[in-house]
Each structure stands twice: as C-alpha cells, then as structure tokens.
Amino acid sequence: MNTTIDALPAQQRRDWKELASGFLVRHIMVVVMLLIVAFFAYRSARFATPDNLTNILIAAAPFALIALGQTLVILTGGIDLSVGSVMAASAMAAAWTAKNAGDNLMLPLLAALVTGLLAGAINGLIVSKFEVPPFITTLGMLTLASGIAYVIGNGAPINGLPTSFGSFANTQILGLTLPVVLMIIAILVLAFVMKRTNYGLRVYAIGGNRLAAEIAGVRSRGILFSVYAISGVLAGLSGLMLASRVITGAPNLGQGYELDAIAAVVIGGASLMGGRGTVWGTAVGLLLIQTINNGLDLLLVPAYWQNVIKGVIIVAAVGVDVWAARRGRR
C-alpha cells in the first residue's frame, strides 16, 4: 500500500520469485512425493506399472480410513491412539458374526460398524464430557479394545468363515476394489465437509482456539464427541476390510496402524496442536508412506531395514515441511 514508486521494478521481480517459491513451499510434500516416485521408477522396472499402482492403492485403503478419522481428531488438537485396536476388535466382532450368521453380509458389516462406533463414542464421551486428556483416554481404549479382540476369539484367530465374507475386500467396482472405492469416496466427502460445511469450520475453530470458538457460539463438546465417534466408525470399517481380505478375523490385526495413520496426518502438514491441516494433505501423506512401503518391497529391502528407512523418511519429510513453512513465513 505504501510502496514508493521507485521501489516498484525490484518489487515486481521479487514478487515473481516469491510466487514461485510460495508455490513450492505450499506443495512441498507433493514435490517430495514426486521425487520418491521418480527414484523408485528409476530403480525398479516393475514400480511404474498400472498393476503396481493399483497395489499401492489397495494397500493404502485400510490406512486411509483411519488416517482420515485421525485427521479430524488431530484438527481438534486431540489424538486417537486406539484406532489399531479398534480395527482388531471390529474385525473380530465381524468375523464372529459371520461365522454364526452364515452368508448374511449385513450382520458382520453392522457388527464392525457398531463396535467401532461404540469404541469411538466412549472415547468421545470421556474426552468431551469428563475432559480426560485424549492421549490417556485413547491409550486406555487401545488396551481395552485389544483385550476385547482377544476375548471374542478366545485368544485365537477366527477361521473357516464363509467365502462370501471376502466380498467386502474383493468386490470390483469400475475396475477398483471396494476398499479403494471407499477410500476415494471418504477422501472426497471429508474434503468437502471440512472445507465447505458448518461442521468443518467448527472443527477447525475448536482446534485453533477452543475458548474463542465457544464464545462465538460453538458447542465444543458435541463436536469433540463427534470426531472421536467418526474415527471409531472408520476404524471399524477399516478392520472389516482387512479381515475380509484374508477371510479371517485375527486379534492382532491392525496393530501399530495408529502410528502410521498419525504419521500420514503429520506428513500431510497438520499440527498436533490442532487447527491446522487438511484432508488433501493427509491423502498425500498416506500415499507417500504407502509408496515407500511398496517401493522398498520391490527393491527387496529386508523388512527390518524398511522400518529404519521409513522412520528416517518420515522425520525428514516433516523436517522439510517445517523448514519450508518457516521460509514461507519470512
């Protein structure tokens, strides 16, 4: 506004550079992702094939659902550590139901959704009503739900399910499997909800400043409750998909998935303090992790080394993001 005339040419030149570097800074994760893809494509002929890219999507789908739920929770400034166990409990509930209900597919679906919803609702109630820190609440639920998973199967996996149980994971729609379709739908729906609805704005507001949001008339408890409930339901659905893929209910399924989900959200640029992050960012973070998993498999890197490399890449990726954000602020 107060720029003097003689300063203008230099100013404009700088604006150009600013614009270009601003774009890079904002989409730094996409750049990182492209670099990693290019690396794997260069090193492995099998990487950049349609079949393999489909494999990446199929592997990403169960993570996607819990990472999306996790995004909402993290946007409110909370965290949901229980999703992995809730997946296991839901999978076991679904498997048990399928074993006893025969070919009816609605009942196992219902069992998984209800189990997930119940776990999420309990988390949400304790966090919003009793104001127990989310870390503690969901840590408790992590142990509890895992216990339930083992109780349902009496400590063992549930095998011998009707083959129709596999149709959750294996049904094809437009050439994509059902979980991949669900993942895409969930990303689109949640991206819309978070960007374009009252609900989305309120979630961001609570995470950004809960007191200010309440003063502006947002009923924070209901919103807080809802994000944990949504996270639970999505975990239930995700558990069902995983169990369906192998037509078995395993009580240790989903173990540790919560950490990959949190990593995806954080790589996507969300702040664990709440208020910052996007659904698109999570989708990119998710694909980044799955691409690394897949590429390292193709390069025949031993599993334990894969973990070492993945750990380094996660921290490095977020480090680059933080660095870029700091440059962006300057």
Place this chain on the structure above:
Amino acid sequence: MSTVRSDDSNPVVPMLECSGITMSFGGVPVLRGITFTLEPGTVTALAGENGAGKSTLMKIASGQCRPDGGEVKVRGQHLPSGNTQAAYSLGVAIVPQELASIPELMVYENLFVGRELRSSFGMLDRRAMIKAAGGYLADFGLDTDPRTRMGALPVGVRQIIEIIKATNRGARVLLLDEPTSAIAEREVARLARIVRTLRDQGVAVLFTTHKMEEIRAMADRVVVLRDGKLVSDTPLSDITDDGIVTAMIGRELDQLFPERTESGSDITLEVDNVVIAHGSEPISFSVKRGEILGLAGLVGAGRTELIECIYGIRKPVSGTVRVSGAPLRPGSPLNSIARKLAIVPEDRKGAGAVLSLSVLDNATLPRIAAFSRFGILRSRKRREAVGAIMKSMRLKSNGLDQKLENLSGGNQQKVVFGRWLTGQVDALLLDEPTRGVDVGARSEIYRIITGLSSAGMAVVMASSDMPEILSLSHRVFVMRDLGVVGELDRAQLDCPNVQDTIFRLASGQSAAPVKDTTP
C-alpha cells in the same frame, strides 16, 4: 557507514548502536534503514503504531532476529544475530511482551534457571538461591516470597521478576517490549520507579509503548517509528504529546474521541441480582438503548468476571440477565447470541479470535447458521456480508482469506468487532476494547463504538484506560471485590477530580466521596 569507534577520546561509549537496519518479511519492508544509539544511563521510548516495526527492531537489537541489512553493535562489539546467548554475554537482555517466565517453577527457580547455584557435591543449593533471591526482590521493593509459584503472581510482578533476572545476569542494555500492555495503573508507577533506578545505575533502557502517559512518566528521549522509518528522535522535553502522536500516525489526530450521542429511553440490557462468586455482593443495573456504561476498577475487581457472567462464559451463582426483556440461559453463549447479545473479550488472542482461521471464517462463526443451508456454507452470501462489514470497519488486510495471525492487533480487533455486525445486535459487551491497539486504529475503534451505540445498541465497556472510560461513557460503575462500589453520572464524570474519585472508590480508600463532588 561511518560509525563512531569506541576511541578513548570519546567519553561516552554508546551502549547499543543500530546502524542502517533493514528488514522485510515476505517482500514487505518492515524496517527501512533505522539508525540510532542508546547511551548508558538513559531511558528511551520507542513509539509507533502497531505494524510500525517496533517489535521487529527490538528483536534485531536483542540478537534474536537477523536483519537483512545493517549492523548492531554493543559497546563497539558486533552483535551476532540468531544467538540470544551471545547477546546475553554482551549484556543485552529483552523482556518480551509475552513473558518468558516458567509458571510452574518458583520465583527463585525462575531467577536462577540456567545458572543455578550448586553446593559442593554438585547438588542444587536451594537455600542459597532462596536467600539471594529474597535479597534481589527486596532491592526492587517487592515483598514476594521467593518460594511462590511464578504462575500464581500477577503479571506486573512477574514482569519485574523478569527484569530482575535480566539485570542480575549483567544486562547493561535492557529492552522492554510493551512493558505496560498487561499491567494495572498502579503497577505502571512501580515499573517506572524501577526503570529510573536502573537508569541511575547506568543501564540503557529501551521500551516500546503507544501510551503517551508512559512516555512522559518513564522516558527521557523518544524515538518514533512510522512504516518502518525513523521519523523523529528527540529529547522528551523538546516534543509535545501532540507532536509525538502526529509523528506516529503521520497526520493530525484531530480528535481521539468522537462526540457522545444522547442515549434512548427504553431499557435493553437488564442485570438482575447477579452474584459473581459465593459471598460477593449481588449486582443489578440496566442499560438503555444507545447508552454506554463504563466499568472501572483495578485489575481483579471483577469487571471481566461480570462481563463473562452476563454473556454466559461463566455461570453466576445466582441472578438473571435479560436482553430486550427476554431472559438469557446462564452459561450458554449460543443462547446469548440468539438473544442478540455480543461480546468483544479482553484477551484477543486467548478468547476473542481464532488466529489460525481467516478473516472470513472468524467473521462467519458467531452467525454460522445464517450463512449456511443444510449445514453447507453459502460462500457467496458470507463473502458479501463479511466483505461489506469489513469495508465499513476499514479493515486493512490482503483480503478476506488472510489468516488473522498475520494482521496487526488493531485490525484483529476490528474483525472481533465486525463479526457481530452481520446481524442485529441489541447489547454489546466490551472488555478492554483497545488493549494492544495503536493510536490510529484506536480512534477508529472509538468511532465504531459510538457509532454502534448511537445506532441503538446498549454498550457495557470495561476498561483500565481512564481517558477511554471518561470520554465514552454516559455512566460509570466502579467495581471492587466482585461488587459495584460506586456509580458516577455524566455530570460527575466531567468533574476535574473524577480520576481521583474513581481511584479512591476502586482501591477502597474512602466510602462515599462521590456525593461531595457534585456541584
């Protein structure tokens, strides 16, 4: 740049020299070549509106921030930037606006953190630290127990402890960023005393402010920044208050306070026997259409608590509040908003706005239902409504999508005001409406307040700023101990000794001097 080297012929070595400092953020120049020096045993006020570059200059002068160009020297030595430790060892200390004390630690632990006293076995020597800390506190006229938890102390005391901490570590240049923005008037007097003591010990003090009284009370020289340029650097005795203000805003500020308009006759806001806390006096009053009721009192007198009880952020022990005849549900901001009550809270960053959200989103929040259909936001409608309001507020921003954290304090406050005006408001609650807001934006906010009241709003305004209370209010309540201890009407507010009257009431020195002053 030909700067004076610290040659021996020059008797006074400057403590701090800034030469040709330039700095820009994201292509926007914030400082455009600032040169000035601080001499030992002087107190310099750094005045300027928010956004003038004061805080940035402070950060550069204290070594926290690397300038794009120019150099900082401390007693002739180059100050490396981005290294607060180096600045410390050169004797430069900054007491930031947001205090850097550790609330969970005790006072003495705060004073010694980082250079703890140890006994012979390498263990902490707590007894020695407590004793030494007690001595320091006494030197500065504080009778605080060094074993008090830092967080339990009022801001003004914590600030003095921060100053003690800085000077104890050998600071010869003390930078105070907005030292008075969060403390009560009486604490300002104590701070001024301490600053003078330090000056007499040869410390060079630089503080930022935009309050004229404080410049007069504390400084002996004033440096004024405007739009990143140094526009005036004079001994305080050579410049008038008007001169400083004109330098700060770059134009004559004809009148800070607009004319009051007559209040209406029908009652809009009724507060009926509201008890803030158990054992406190019930409070009852009513505010008419177009009337501004001022709430004066010391920090902790209960002004904020009363406003929070009225709005529903806090549940009163008992009592009811009615807006335009309809009772409010206690403890429900949502209900208050529906009854056309609005609030601009005291702590803008903590309670007023969601800084990580955009102007548009912040302004949408209170009336979100009006801007959505079936839960989906109606982009065009809210953009138009918010855009029109923000234009009338003369908001300076890069558009409605700019995040609030990137706006100056005054502009943030305009958003916190303006977000209510997308719908009808009958009664408006203001708590320190101009805290942390610079002079130029302040006069605009006063214009907004009187504009709203003349349009028919009933306004309750709590403020520690005396001129603000005295000039804007139709009536003033003085509060103490969570109760109302005195009421002054317009005639009494125009008495010359009204400030003294209010102070006596607020501090409980005299029961009823109010009547005596009526002509």
